[in-house]
Amino acid sequence: MQTKFCLVLFSLLFLHNTEALGPVGVKTETFLSPPFYLKPGQVANKYYFDIPFPKGHIAVKSFNGEVIDESGNPVPLHETYLHHWVVERYHGFKDSAPGDELDLSKIILVRNSGLCKHTLGQYFGLGSETRKTDTWVPDPYGIVVGNPEEVPAGYEERWLLNVHAIDTRGVTDRLGCTECRCGLYNVTVDEYGHAIRPNYTGGLLCCYDETQCKMREGFESVTRKLFLKYTVEWVDWEPRIVPVKIYILDITDSGTNSRQSCKVEYEVKECNSEERANGDCVDTKITRLVIPHGGDIIYGVAHQHSGGAGSALYGQDGRLLCTSIPSYGEGKDAGNEANYIVGMSTCYPKPGSVKIADGETLTLISNYSSNQMHTGVMNLFYILVAEHEQLPPAPPKNMICFNSLISWCIEMSVKTGAVLVAGVSLISIATMGFSRLYHKNKYEALAGA
Ligand SMILES: *[C@@H]1O[C@H](CO)[C@@H](O)[C@H](O)[C@H]1NC(C)=O
Ligand SMILES: *[C@@H]1O[C@H](CO)[C@@H](O)[C@H](O)[C@H]1NC(C)=O
Numbered sequence: 001m002q003t004k005f006c007l008v009l010f011s012l013l014f015l016h017n018t019e020a021l022g023p024v025g026v027k028t029e030t031f032l033s034p035p036f037y038l039k040p041g042q043v044a045n046k047y048y049f050d051i052p053f054p055k056g057h058i059a060v061k062s063f064n065g066e067v068i069d070e071s072g073n074p075v076p077l078h079e080t081y082l083h084h085w086v087v088e089r090y091h092g093f094k095d096s097a098p099g100d101e102l103d104l105s106k107i108i109l110v111r112n113s114g115l116c117k118h119t120l121g122q123y124f125g126l127g128s129e130t131r132k133t134d135t136w137v138p139d140p141y142g143i144v145v146g147n148p149e150e151v152p153a154g155y156e157e158r159w160l161l162n163v164h165a166i167d168t169r170g171v172t173d174r175l176g177c178t179e180c181r182c183g184l185y186n187v188t189v190d191e192y193g194h195a196i197r198p199n200y201t202g203g204l205l206c207c208y209d210e211t212q213c214k215m216r217e218g219f220e221s222v223t224r225k226l227f228l229k230y231t232v233e234w235v236d237w238e239p240r241i242v243p244v245k246i247y248i249l250d251i252t253d254s255g256t257n258s259r260q261s262c263k264v265e266y267e268v269k270e271c272n273s274e275e276r277a278n279g280d281c282v283d284t285k286i287t288r289l290v291i292p293h294g295g296d297i298i299y300g301v302a303h304q305h306s307g308g309a310g311s312a313l314y315g316q317d318g319r320l321l322c323t324s325i326p327s328y329g330e331g332k333d334a335g336n337e338a339n340y341i342v343g344m345s346t347c348y349p350k351p352g353s354v355k356i357a358d359g360e361t362l363t364l365i366s367n368y369s370s371n372q373m374h375t376g377v378m379n380l381f382y383i384l385v386a387e388h389e390q391l392p393p394a395p396p397k398n399m400i401c402f403n404s405l406i407s408w409c410i411e412m413s414v415k416t417g418a419v420l421v422a423g424v425s426l427i428s429i430a431t432m433g434f435s436r437l438y439h440k441n442k443y444e445a446l447a448g449a
C-alpha cells in the first residue's frame with residue numbers, strides 16, 4: 001500500500017513539475033541603429049554610442065542583425081556588403097553629453113574574456129553570415145550583463161555599435177571592394193593620415209568611413225538610407241542561470257602579446273601551378289593559444305570572409321573541440337547571395353562533454369581557398385565557456401521535494417520489503433506515464449485527500 005501511495009505521489013509531483021517548466025520567460029526585442037547613407041561604391045564605418053539595448057540585470061540568450069533599407073526590406077550582400085558589425089559593452093558617465101563618448105578616455109570599455117588585449121573586445125559581432133548563423137545560448141546558460149553592482153558610481157552600462165558596410169552597386173570589382181583592396185580605393189594614407197606601407201595590398205586601413213571603391217564608367221544610382229536592424233533575446237537574471245565567458249580567438253594572434261599579434265586580418269596568396277594541378281589550392285593557417293581559464297564549451301562559431309573554407313579548434317591532446325564551416329548562398333535574394341558566406345555552422349556540445357583545462361594550449365586552424373588571392377580576410381573563433389569553479393545551478397524547489405520524496409519512498413519500500421516492486425513500477429511510470437497505470441478516480445481520490 002505504502003509503495004503504491006508513493007508512486008501516486010511521484011506522479012502528481014511529476015505532472016506538477018512539468019507544468020511549472022512552461023515558457024521560460026524569454027523576451028525578444030528588435031532595434032534599429034541610427035541611419036547611415038551609402039552612395040554606390042561607398043564605405044560606411046560608423047560608431048554609435050549608447051544604442052538601444054535591453055535594460056537591467058539580464059542574461060542575453062541571442063543577438064543577431066541585418067542591414068535593411070528605409071522601407072524595412074533586407075538588403076542583399078551584393079548591393080550592401082556587411083563587412084562586420086560589433087557590439088561592445090561599456091560604462092559611460094551618467095551625465096555625459098552626446099558626442100562626449102567619442103573620446104574613448106571618457107568611457108570604460110568592458111571587454112570579453114580574451115585573448116587579444118587591444119583588439120576584439122566586443123561581446124557580439126558577425127558579418128555577412130549574420131542572417132543564417134545561430135547565436136542562441138542554450139539553457140541554463142546566459143551572457144550575464146547589466147549587474148548594477150559592476151557599474152562604478154556615477155556611470156551606467158551602455159552599448160556601442162560599430163557597423164562596417166560597403167556598397168558595391170556598379171563597382172568594377174565586387175570581391176576586390178569587399179576585400180578592401182587599396183588599389184581600388186585609390187588610398188595611400190589611412191584614416192589618420194599615416195602613410196600605408198607599400199606592401200599592404202588590402203584590408204581595413206584602405207576602406208575606412210566614406211572611402212569610395214572604383215566604379216564602372218557612367219554608373220549612377222541613388223544614395224541609400226540604411227539601418228542595422230538587430231534583435232536581442234534575453235531573460236531576466238535569476239540564480240538558476242549559469243553565466244558564460246566569451247572568448248574570441250584570432251588566427252593572427254601569435255600568443256606573444258606583441259604589436260605583430262592580434263592583427264585580425266591577413267592575406268591569402270594565390271596557389272602556385274603545381275598546387276593547382278594537384279587540386280590543392282587550400283591555404284591553411286594555424287596558431288596555438290593558451291586559454292587561462294578552462295571550463296565547459298557550450299557554444300562555438302567561427303567568422304570567415306568570402307573564400308573561407310572552414311575553421312576548427314583543437315585541444316592540447318589533439319581532440320577536436322569544435323568545427324565551424326561556412327555556407328555560401330546560391331541566388332540573388334538577401335540571405336542566399338551567391339559567392340557570399342551567408343551562414344556559419346555552430347557547435348552545441350552536450351554540456352559537460354567538451355571541457356578545456358585551465359592553461360590548456362588550444363590549436364586554431366583556418367582554411368581558405370587559394371584559387372585566387374584574398375586580402376583582409378579574417379578567422380575569429382568565438383567560444384562560450386562555463387567555468388568549472390561555478391556551483392551547479394540550484395534545482396527548482398519542487399525538484400528538491402521530488403528528490404527527497406524518492407529517498408523517503410525508497411526507505412519505506414525497503415522497510416516493507418518491496419524494493420523490487422518499487423523499482424519496476426518506477427520504470428513503468430517513466431515509460432508509460434501515469435494515466436495508463438492508474439484509474440482517474442483513484443488519482444482524484446488521492447489528490448483530494
Ligand atoms: C586618386 O587620388 C589622387 C590623389 O589623392 C587623385 O588625384 C586622383 O584623381 C585619384 N584617382 C581616381 C581614379 O580617383
Ligand atoms: C611588409 O613588409 C614588412 C617589412 O617592411 C613586413 O614586416 C611585413 O610582414 C610585410 N607584410 C606583408 C603583408 O608582406
Ligand SMILES: *[C@@H]1O[C@H](CO)[C@@H](O)[C@H](O)[C@H]1NC(C)=O
Pocket residue numbers: 282284309310311312323324365366367
Ligand atoms: C583544412 O584543410 C586541411 C587540408 O586540406 C584539411 O585536412 C582539414 O580537414 C581542413 N579543416 C577544416 C576545419 O576545414
